[in-house]
Amino acid sequence: MSLTTGWAQSHPRGAVAAKASLAAVLLFLVGVETVVLARQPSHPHAIVVATAVVVCLCAVPYARIPLTVRSQAAAVVSLTASTVLIAGQHALKVWGLGEGIALLVLLTAVVHRAPGRTAAVLGPMLGLSCVLAPMRDARPGLFAVVYGVLTVVVAAYSMILRWQDAQRLRDLAAVRAAERLELARELHDLVAHHVTGIVVQARAARFTTLDGARAGATFERIEASGGEALGAMRRLVRVLRENGARTQPLAGLAEVRALTDAFARTGPPVVLSVDHAMADALPADLAAAVYRIVREALTNIRKHAADATAVRVGLRAVPGGVELRVANDGGAPARLSEQAAAGGGFGLAGLTERAAAMGGRLRAGPAAEGGWELTAVLPLDGAA
Numbered sequence: 543m544s545l546t547t548g549w550a551q552s553h554p555r556g557a558v559a560a561k562a563s564l565a566a567v568l569l570f571l572v573g574v575e576t577v578v579l580a581r582q583p584s585h586p587h588a589i590v591v592a593t594a595v596v597v598c599l600c601a602v603p604y605a606r607i608p609l610t611v612r613s614q615a616a617a618v619v620s621l622t623a624s625t626v627l628i629a630g631q632h633a634l635k636v637w638g639l640g641e642g643i644a645l646l647v648l649l650t651a652v653v654h655r656a657p658g659r660t661a662a663v664l665g666p667m668l669g670l671s672c673v674l675a676p677m678r679d680a681r682p683g684l685f686a687v688v689y690g691v692l693t694v695v696v697a698a699y700s701m702i703l704r705w706q707d708a709q710r711l712r713d714l715a716a717v718r719a720a721e722r723l724e725l726a727r728e729l730h731d732l733v734a735h736h737v738t739g740i741v742v743q744a745r746a747a748r749f750t751t752l753d754g755a756r757a758g759a760t761f762e763r764i765e766a767s768g769g770e771a772l773g774a775m776r777r778l779v780r781v782l783r784e785n786g787a788r789t790q791p792l793a794g795l796a797e798v799r800a801l802t803d804a805f806a807r808t809g810p811p812v813v814l815s816v817d818h819a820m821a822d823a824l825p826a827d828l829a830a831a832v833y834r835i836v837r838e839a840l841t842n843i844r845k846h847a848a849d850a851t852a853v854r855v856g857l858r859a860v861p862g863g864v865e866l867r868v869a870n871d872g873g874a875p876a877r878l879s880e881q882a883a884a885g886g887g888f889g890l891a892g893l894t895e896r897a898a899a900m901g902g903r904l905r906a907g908p909a910a911e912g913g914w915e916l917t918a919v920l921p922l923d924g925a926a
Contacts, residue, residue, distance in 0.1 A: 561602050561603055564601070564647075565598065565599065565602045568598035568601060568602075568640045568643060568644050569595065569640065570640075571639040571640035572591065572594045572595060572598060572639075572640035575591075575594075575637045575639060575640065576591050584631075585631070586627050586630075586631050586632060586678070587635075589623050589626065589627060590623065590627070590636055590638070590678060592623075593619055593620060593623035593641065594638070594640050594641040594644075596616070596619050597616045597619060597620050597640075597641045597644045597645060598640050598641065598644045600612040600613070600615050600616035600644065600648065601616065601643075601644035601645075601647045601648050609648075609655065610656060610660055612648065613648045613651070613652050613656075613664050613668060614664065616644065616645065616648055616671070617645075617648075617664065617667040617668050617671050620641065620645060620671035620674075620675065621667065621670065621671050621674070623678070624671065624674035624675060624677065624678055627678040628674065628677055628678060632678060632679060635679060636675070636676060636678045636679040636682075636685075637676075637685060638675040638676050638678070638685065638689070642672055642675050642676070642689055645668055645671050645672040645675065646672060646692060646693070646696050648668050649665065649668040649669055649672065649693070649696055649697060650696055650699070650700045652664045652665055652668060652700075653665045653697055653700035653701055653704060654703045654704050654707075655704075661704075665697065669693045669697055672689055672692070672693045673686075673689055673690050676689050714891055717891050717892045717895070718891060718895040720892065724896075794824075794826060794829040794830065794833065795816060795820075795824065795829050795832070795833075795857075797833050798814070798829075798832060798833050798836050798855075799814060801833065801837055801840065802814045802836070802840070802853075802855060805840045805844075805853070806853075809840075809843070809844055809850075809853075810843075810850050810851050810852055810853055810870070811852055811853070812840075812853045812854075812855060813852070813853070813854050813855070814855045814856075815854075815855070815856045815857070815858075816856075816857045816858075817857065817858045817859050819859055820857055820858065820859055820864060824857075824864065825922070827900075828864060828900075828920050828922070831896060831897070831900060831920060832857060832864075832866050832918075832920075834893060834896065835866055835868070835893050835896075835897075835904070835916070835918050836855055836866070836868060838890065838892075838893055839855075839868035839916045840853070840868070842890070843868075843870050843872065843914075846872070847870050847913075847914060848872070849872050850870040850871055850872035850913070851871055852870065852871050853868070853869070853870045854867070854868070854869045854870075855867070860919065862921055862922065863902065863919055863920050863921040863922050864919070864920055864922065865917065865918070865919050866917070866918045866920070867915060867917050867918075868915065868916045868917075869909050869913060869914070869915035869916075870913050870914055870915075871912060871913040872913050872914060890904075890906060890916075893918070897918050897919075897920060900920055900921070901920075901921045902919050902920035902921055903918070903919055904916070904917070904918040904919075905917050905918075
């Protein structure tokens with residue numbers, strides 16, 4: 543989604559006003575040219591005016607008419623008019639301001655956002671239409687040079703925007719893949735840990751006389767370890783890309799407390815609240831995910847909400863899973879969306895991918911009471 547598309551969806555009335563303003567400006571330029579040059583009305587001049595009106599209307603975005611359809615219509619109409627007038631009777635005087643701007647608007651949109659093959663075909667057609675528009679004049683002069691230069695500049699700029707968008711998508715895909723691989727490695731280590739514990743306890747039971755309460759406690763530990771390993775294995779199967787070995791243990795709730803304490807020593811105070819049931823029953827893989835999310839959230843607060851005076855971190859049980867909420871009262875937090883990720887910050891995108899891979903969800907946005915909050919819901923059983 544582009545920035546203009548996102549703005550249009552969040553400000554529908556503003557988008558309608560912008561479209562109406564674009565159409566009004568383009569048609570105003572056509573009208574001014576028509577009035578000024580109407581001293582010598584002719585059939586070629588009428589073709590120029592009619593063509594300009596059609597092309598200007600095609601440049602205005604419509605919800606039900608795709609960009610490619612509007613661009614094709616504008617290019618065909620403009621090229622046809624130019625061919626007829628250049629090969630036949632030229633117009634006495636042509637400026638082509640409104641039509642030229644409309645063609646440049648369409649050229650930018652097509653080269654920037656259209657699919658590759660469509661842009662490769664429509665882009666040159668629109669560029670050629672813009673270059674030929676002033677050639678309809680019986681004596682093309684400065685306008686022909688200006689339009690040619692503008693066409694090259696606009697096309698090059700649009701290609702740069704297209705490359706930047708493609709690079710951003712590649713970077714975002716790499717971050718998501720890295721986060722899934724990291725999660726897969728964590729789950730791999732977790733499963734290996736529990737399975738090793740099960741094997742050790744089972745072997746010990748073979749060579750030890752166990753009866754009564756001792757036997758029940760041993761088998762209860764084996765059952766608990768097996769159940770947690772099985773839950774982690776379900777999540778591992780969905781996200782594993784390759785095996786890997788880690789040299790550091792998984793972070794848990796103890797590390798979350800240490801993280802918030804360290805943040806509070808150099809930043810605003812942090813209030814950490816954890817349900818008592820969660821403190822002992824939270825699986826290790828979910829505890830590691832909670833740590834990663836809290837760490838990224840606190841990092842973003844330090845970067846983008848320097849005016850925050852308080853931070854609240856809460857972990858509580860919800861039906862079927864756990865909910866983590868990190869909120870601050872900063873007045874101007876940054877919106878860390880995929881568009882903002884183009885500036886280099888992909889942390890939230892990676893955490894969103896991690897939450898989705900574990901069957902949960904993550905959202906960041908303005909808090910109802912003011913400030914900014916990040917909310918993540920993770921299932922206990924790994925179900926989607």
